[in-house]
Amino acid sequence: MKAAVLKAFGSPLAVEHRPDPVLGTGEVIVDVVAAPILSYADEVFSGARNYPLPPPVVPGCGAIGRVRAVGPDATKLASGDWVFCDPTVRSRDDALMPDIVLQGWSARGEGGAKLQRYHLDGAFAEQVRVPTENAIPIGPIAETEAARWCAINTLLIPYGGLLAANLQAGETLLVSGATGNFGSATVAVALAMGAACIVTPGRNEAVLADLARRFGSRVRPVMLTGNEEVDRARMMEAAQGPIDCVLDILPPSVRTQVVRAAVMSVRPYGRVILMGGVGMLGGDDLALPYPWIMRNDITVRGKWMYPPEAVRMIVGLVRAGLLRLEEYAVTEFALSRVNEAIVHAAANGGPFRLTVLRPGGAMRDSVRKSP
Template identity: 40%
Template structure:
């Protein structure tokens, strides 16, 4: 086991004690490594656009309190448990917020965000893995850490590196979500996939990931200016855009102009459960196509049953991604197939400015922008 004298007795952390009151910076005991875990010095913790709504209770996500909030992050290993055989202090790592039970992978939850949907996942979050990355240090299960090729990813381009910043590496957290769904439906090079809505942070990331997988993308969204921005920034002849007008038949006809479509990836927000785009996209698919449903809908969505049945269309549901997807996605980055150099670090904030960071994340929602907290 690594010597613990590298760990201070106390650390600064953002602590949430009630959703009726804002979190506050507190001095708390520094976590220590245990069997099956390592302690990481958090370098850059990701944010998402609705951070405020998670922790003020507006989204009504279930999680225990008090809690140290957080998301996925990039950090450096400081201390390891006695059963670690690969990790070592000093390793640059990706900290994954998707936690699975070791004896039942169906018990899955999002660390410090959502306790999941089973009694097992709720128990694991409440009793074992409660505090997360909006702190100077974080104790992380070994299997939730991915060692990064620091020389390749952050090294200078003159020495064969990609010259990425730690903050840009954190953008992978956003890309992992759509990659989980696209990989689930076995999207292949040369195929055409509809991504809808494509103008939000996760939808835009889906466009980038699908392109890196070799697919052709039809990006669909309500905001024409955002669609134009996406088309201009990506600048690929494998990207087409279609606006969601609310006219289901007209939108479907527009989608069909781009020929047979192999797949549809949906990642709509909760309020879009009745949107016409869902049916438009499904009706535009070819025989034998696949659908990945990753939207945050809390209501049932309308689907054209007859068309799905007669066309042998397969429906897949996906919450987040698998552990092996993380390794695969970073391989895509390391190889240069997935280029993060165009990612804009739209904001960097110290832990004490967590509110400003969350405000900025809510404002900077273009697909290629990232806001991070540097504890």
């Protein structure tokens, strides 16, 4: 098969022939039709993000494809089924505290590194081998739709946070980081889940206006000033009532004061979900007042990724018409243009934009855009 290989950090990916993956018990081989390229992939491949991704490796985090072969213990999947290849691989020998690896992307801790040594190669290839439970059926689609279905790779991240928050239909949510790639996806998913109102603070006036245009009066934009007290007051005023839940998904570069202004707008007995990167680059950590948390009975929870059942549930939201993949503008690249695609993803990583690699199918050395 052909694959794009990262041979060393800081070097372009090399497209070359690699051995086809070998099927084992508890595994599935998938023909990759479309694989998303994350907007910060260039930072990972350059080594700037210092990800635990040992070269040589076929990278790629998630994919849409068709089942080529299944192991002897598969009872439902069959050759030809359309599936989402979930990159979140969990160890099977500790259900309480599983080690986790993002296949083709990163690992966490010593156990994750051990798991990664087996589930290393990702989806920037014509075929990928995944655990059986990670090949999740999405139902019949046309091959031309595969690239847009890659959007669920992004949508699943905030969906995991909203499930952890136990967001209920009719509640008010504040999305801290709403103008970013994952933040805008949070808005779309929360509306699909029935949120009555979503407060969307940010500094990018154009993106805030676009969110309101796309989703209507249930979205309440708030322009941030940089003053923590002023911004908190503006957020609470925009909600026109109690804020039931705050989900923070801001990147590592943001100051902690911005996060705290949003977090402390939540009502008494409210919930806060932390999914962003504050402090990960060595900056100040988030400091929340102990008395405020205790006396107001605030629930603060961290969340990384999403539970295994989330994929089937988000597919249900798409199939029901509640979550529109058509919101995403998609640019597709043939496998031979993978390095061009990585540059494009970095320059076009805003809300509702998707860069996709097409290892399989009819594309040949070309680029294709879908509005």
